[in-house]
Amino acid sequence: xxxxxxxxxxxxxxxxxxxWKHDGGDFAGAFGIYEGSWLDYRYNGYPAHPAQAxxxxxxxxxxxxxxxxxIAEPWGCWRGPEHAWVRNGMPEYGST
Numbered sequence: 001x002x003x004x005x006x007x008x009x010x011x012x013x014x015x016x017x018x019x020w021k022h023d024g025g026d027f028a029g030a031f032g033i034y035e036g037s038w039l040d041y042r043y044n045g046y047p048a049h050p051a052q053a054x055x056x057x058x059x060x061x062x063x064x065x066x067x068x069x070x071i072a073e074p075w076g077c078w079r080g081p082e083h084a085w086v087r088n089g090m091p092e093y094g095s096t
Contacts, residue, residue, distance in 0.1 A: 001059050003089040008062075009055075011077035011086050020058060023051040030055065031062045031075070041065050 009018035009030035029050030
C-alpha cells in the first residue's frame with residue numbers, strides 16, 4: 001500500500017500504526033469508511049462492516065470510493081494544511 005494511503009489510515013483511525021479494527025459507529029476501519037459507502041462499494045464476499053475487513057480489503061474499497069468522489073472529498077485528513085504529511089507520503093505521524 002502506498003505511503004500516502006498508510007498515512008491516511010493512521011490519520012483517520014487516530015493511531016500509529018493504523019487501527020484497522022477501529023469501530024466508530026457509522027465510520028469504521030482505518031480509513032473511517034461510512035458504513036453505507038462500505039455496503040455500496042465493497043466487493044462480493046467482503047465482510048458487512050469495514051472493521052471486520054482486512055487492511056487490503058479496506059484499501060481496495062477506499063480506492064473505489066476515491067475513484068468515484070476524488071480522494072479529498074470523503075476524507076477530512078486529506079484536506080487542509082495541518083494534514084500535509086498525509087498527502088505528501090511522508091511517514092511522520094501527525095506532523096506537518
